[in-house]
Amino acid sequence: MNPYGQVESTLKEILDVIKPLQEDRVTRFRIIDELREIVQSVEGLRGATVEPFGSFVSNLFTRWADLDISVEVSNGLCVSSAGKKQKQTILAELHRALIQKGGCTKIRLVPRARVPLLKTVSKWQNISCDISIDNLQGQIKSKFLFWLIEIDGRFRDMVLLVKEWAKANGINPKSGSFNSYSLTLLVIFHFQTCVPPIFPPLKDIYPRNVVDDLTGTKVDAERRIAQVCSSNIARFRSCRTINRSSLSELFFSFIAKFSDINLRAAELGICPFTGQWENIANNMRWLPRTSAIFIEDPFKQPENPARTVSKERLIKIAEAFETTRRMLISANVTRNTLLSMLVGPQKSRFLINNSAGYTSNSGSFRLNPHAQPYRAMQPPLQIQQHHRQPRYDNSRPSTSQMQHQAPKVEPSASNVEPQFSIVIGPNRPRPNHQFETTPSISQDQVQMPWQGQYNNQGQIWRPKSDK
Structure with a gap:
């Protein structure tokens, strides 16, 4: 294999491990929904909205990436920004509510940061969350x-x-x-x-x-x-x-x-x-x-x-x-030397040691010599049974199984790259978890990636790209 061919195959192998799986997206929606309930339980935040931003919204997140969340105290209806002192007060109230609710660890208030933050780690997949107030710019x-x-x-x-x-x-x-x-x-x-x-x-x-x-x-x-x-x-x-x-x-x-x-x-x-x-x-x-x-x-x-x-x-x-x-132009470049340079030691060892692929066996993973390494199947566009859950290819370990295999690393997704829509209008609706199949931006709709999962037919929306 020529050097470019070796680099190309190694880069794709890395991507197949670090891109988010379906479960990673669903987990983040669960965290957002739980935070919405906590925010609504705070007397001074009744009517506030919870909006994700950062890599999850831009679709540039990996399997174990942090989740950035903005609590919009203006209810998302007007562009207004609370002052730094007010943001610190609101985050302190939310800090107390999170402690009372439980389910989070390492809850830490960072009031003196350039942008005041509340940092916490969710019980779901140990995803770190950074919570800020009125972060419309983000x-x-x-x-x-x-x-x-x-x-x-x-x-x-x-x-x-x-x-x-x-x-x-x-x-x-x-x-x-x-x-x-x-x-x-x-x-x-x-x-x-x-x-x-x-x-x-x-x-x-x-x-x-x-x-x-x-x-x-x-x-x-x-x-x-x-x-x-x-x-x-x-x-x-x-x-x-x-x-x-x-x-x-x-x-x-x-x-x-x-x-x-x-x-x-x-x-x-x-x-x-x-x-x-x-x-x-x-x-x-x-x-x-x-x-x-x-x-x-x-x-x-x-x-x-x-x-x-x-x-x-x-x-x-x-x-x-x-x-x-x-290293990339070296005549002696190999897959293992590439992995040692392109990913961290934990993921590098994982990829080097498990290059033959995996198959699931009673909740654990064992080496499968016949499997293609980490190649995820795309779910069909139409799922015939209405209540059937999306299936994942067993040749690619789930996030929880990856966490069991090695210390915490950075997230990854399947080849399915959904995008989401929101209706922009006078009264902004609660997320309907629906996909749009056309990425157009019109007077009434703007396609955005911060809401939704599979719709009832299992239909997805894939980003446009040049082949």
């Missing part, structure tokens, strides 16, 4: 990232792989490196600057600062932004030259592009809004310079999500890129 950013998947489904695969690679190489916020959002912006920028480009400059999708337009009634603001984005995405898709690079080619070019990121960052900033490297000295919005690298938030300019990265840490990040680049 919600709209998540939806925007979700819309980008409609342009090209490889974006989702690349983000998941890059996040996994970053964690394996010590690139994470705890070490003072890039956070998840910064890594996602790097992937967007890579898709804008490859040849031919896969993404346009984000100003061609939405020409203004998105957060500046979050005014008035919330549903109207969401509708206005969604309609502009939908129209511009459709225009770009109709006239672009399609980039047909394989996943391995895109991954390699991503690693190569940023292998000297510490040198480039001395003079140039990364600007997904314009889709270009920009000279920092010529951009008055970025001055005075206070950080080692500038990655502009395209939705909240000129904020820099990578502002905490130090010069010393940036050198380490560049070394990780360069080491990976050398």
